[in-house]
Amino acid sequence: MKIGVFDSGVGGLTVLRALLPRISNAEYLYLGDTARLPYGSKSQATIARYAVSSSQFLIDQGCEFLVIACNTASALALEEIRLTAKPHGIPVVGVIGPGAAAAAAETATRDALVIATSATVQSHAYAAACQLLGLRSIEKACPLLVPLVEEGWIGHSVTSEVVRIYLSELHQQAVDAGLQPDTIVLGCTHYPLLREVIETAVAELWPGQPPRVIDSAEATATEVERQLPSSSAGENAQAGHVRAQASFFATDSVTKFCQLGTRFLGQPVGEVKLVDLGG
Amino acid sequence: MKIGVFDSGVGGLTVLRALLPRISNAEYLYLGDTARLPYGSKSQATIARYAVSSSQFLIDQGCEFLVIACNTASALALEEIRLTAKPHGIPVVGVIGPGAAAAAAETATRDALVIATSATVQSHAYAAACQLLGLRSIEKACPLLVPLVEEGWIGHSVTSEVVRIYLSELHQQAVDAGLQPDTIVLGCTHYPLLREVIETAVAELWPGQPPRVIDSAEATATEVERQLPSSSAGENAQAGHVRAQASFFATDSVTKFCQLGTRFLGQPVGEVKLVDLGG
Numbered sequence: 121m122k123i124g125v126f127d128s129g130v131g132g133l134t135v136l137r138a139l140l141p142r143i144s145n146a147e148y149l150y151l152g153d154t155a156r157l158p159y160g161s162k163s164q165a166t167i168a169r170y171a172v173s174s175s176q177f178l179i180d181q182g183c184e185f186l187v188i189a190c191n192t193a194s195a196l197a198l199e200e201i202r203l204t205a206k207p208h209g210i211p212v213v214g215v216i217g218p219g220a221a222a223a224a225a226e227t228a229t230r231d232a233l234v235i236a237t238s239a240t241v242q243s244h245a246y247a248a249a250c251q252l253l254g255l256r257s258i259e260k261a262c263p264l265l266v267p268l269v270e271e272g273w274i275g276h277s278v279t280s281e282v283v284r285i286y287l288s289e290l291h292q293q294a295v296d297a298g299l300q301p302d303t304i305v306l307g308c309t310h311y312p313l314l315r316e317v318i319e320t321a322v323a324e325l326w327p328g329q330p331p332r333v334i335d336s337a338e339a340t341a342t343e344v345e346r347q348l349p350s351s352s353a354g355e356n357a358q359a360g361h362v363r364a365q366a367s368f369f370a371t372d373s374v375t376k377f378c379q380l381g382t383r384f385l386g387q388p389v390g391e392v393k394l395v396d397l398g399g
Numbered sequence: 400m401k402i403g404v405f406d407s408g409v410g411g412l413t414v415l416r417a418l419l420p421r422i423s424n425a426e427y428l429y430l431g432d433t434a435r436l437p438y439g440s441k442s443q444a445t446i447a448r449y450a451v452s453s454s455q456f457l458i459d460q461g462c463e464f465l466v467i468a469c470n471t472a473s474a475l476a477l478e479e480i481r482l483t484a485k486p487h488g489i490p491v492v493g494v495i496g497p498g499a500a501a502a503a504a505e506t507a508t509r510d511a512l513v514i515a516t517s518a519t520v521q522s523h524a525y526a527a528a529c530q531l532l533g534l535r536s537i538e539k540a541c542p543l544l545v546p547l548v549e550e551g552w553i554g555h556s557v558t559s560e561v562v563r564i565y566l567s568e569l570h571q572q573a574v575d576a577g578l579q580p581d582t583i584v585l586g587c588t589h590y591p592l593l594r595e596v597i598e599t600a601v602a603e604l605w606p607g608q609p610p611r612v613i614d615s616a617e618a619t620a621t622e623v624e625r626q627l628p629s630s631s632a633g634e635n636a637q638a639g640h641v642r643a644q645a646s647f648f649a650t651d652s653v654t655k656f657c658q659l660g661t662r663f664l665g666q667p668v669g670e671v672k673l674v675d676l677g678g
Contacts, residue, residue, distance in 0.1 A: 155445045162651050163652035166650075166651045263546065263549070264547065264550055264552075267543055268543065278561055281557055281560070371445075372442050373445075398677055
């Protein structure tokens with residue numbers, strides 16, 4: 121089973137990281153559309169065009185299953201990607217549905233917070249997914265967090281300050297709306313690297329019972345496992361000792377992909393092939 | 400005379416702003432390649448591909464003169480753009496040469512500082528241009544400044560802090576290298592919006608004689624004026640009362656271009672046309 125994993129950059133490697141031990145007999149192809157990132161500040165039409173051509177590349181490489189490990193593409197282009205994959209009978213899993221489902225599984229108050237890129241927030245995809253599951257939610261765009269992670273300022277005081285500013289505004293919105301959130305979804309695959317900083321700020325702002333941080337990577341991997349053809353799942357259970365294989369593709373500098381990617385994957389990224397999607 | 404002005408985004412509008420009163424009888428076409436920005440974090444090959452296709456668009460629209468109002472494209476793709484424009488006999492002016500020349504005209508110590516994007520700094524285009532003019536220079540990448548400006552945090556305390564951190568590091572590098580800089584070049588068209596914040600930090604770090612801030616927009620406009628065919632220049636002098644016309648093109652959301660662009664142009668941006676460069 122060839123599984124294609126796609127993100128605009130290296131953030132989706134946190135999803136691959138969750139998939140590797142869980143579905144270990146698959147062959148993974150990871151594509152980072154780094155020449156055209158970031159997606160999160162762009163329009164729906166542009167994001168859809170980029171996401172479809174990236175998905176088409178993975179289909180052309182023989183992938184039989186697509187994981188859209190990018191919140192922005194999942195929020196704004198999942199239907200377009202599914203239309204591209206449908207004639208080939210290829211299932212597509214995004215990160216928004218599983219993220220919302222993970223929040224629904226954890227919450228007692230049925231109130232959730234979501235932090236994400238501007239494009240994801242403007243799409244209200246998380247709010248819609250939460251509503252389907254009976255949750256109320258408030259979404260907040262945090263456009264500076266991706267650049268701060270990319271700059272490597274993970275434990276920097278400036279990053280703590282920016283996180284505190286965004287979450288204070290979100291806290292106020294929750295108070296104004298009368299919500300009692302007990303979960304906060306990381307709606308961007310860059311944000312798990314800031315988990316500690318976010319948890320510290322959340323604990324300060326909600327001193328009694330701080331909302332629990334939800335990372336959609338694990339939830340997405342579980343959903344992929346559930347949707348895999350039962351033959352593959354059986355095969356997987358029997359062949360747990362087989363090491364998963366992963367190939368990496370990027371549309372811009374492979375050197376930068378390797379350097380940044382290792383931090384997200386939690387292990388060294390091997391050889392990365394440069395591909396041209398015509399951008 | 401049709402003059403094409405190109406940037407990856409809206410930053411180059413600071414150059415158009417300097418051109419408008421100076422060469423007022425021209426028709427301007429401004430292109431912001433917003434679907435593929437930012438350029439400053441990408442590789443030379445990708446930047447060159449984007450810059451050439453953007454320049455080709457302006458040539459196809461009938462431009463007789465090209466202004467590359469983007470430091471990253473000027474630093475990494477000026478030769479490729481000139482090769483594209485040459486068969487049409489179209490002159491190309493970038494912002495790096497004029498920026499370095501403006502520093503050379505101001506400096507007494509012959510030592511200059513340059514702040515810019517990662518790609519511009521890695522190209523060492525400013526260091527080379529300064530060296531040609533007999534200046535020593537130190538370049539410093541400031542990757543967070545563009546996202547901070549795009550977020551609208553112009554007068555925000557976080558922005559002051561980030562500027563202070565970058566300039567402190569630059570100050571230390573200058574001390575270590577034994578330089579006595581009296582000029583600091585804003586090597587990115589987003590940075591003029593942070594001019595006050597930068598001047599405050601510079602005044603704190605160099606309390607005696609703070610380096611003077613050099614904005615290459617004015618210097619670039621002067622260079623364009625110098626290179627214009629003498630007939631145009633004459634025409635210009637005689638027809639100073641004719642109002643310059645400007646058309647705007649963007650490869651992503653025209654709404655966002657209008658909103659952000661007005662801040663850079665210093666006057667409302669009119670109608671913006673969406674173009675597809677195939678990205």
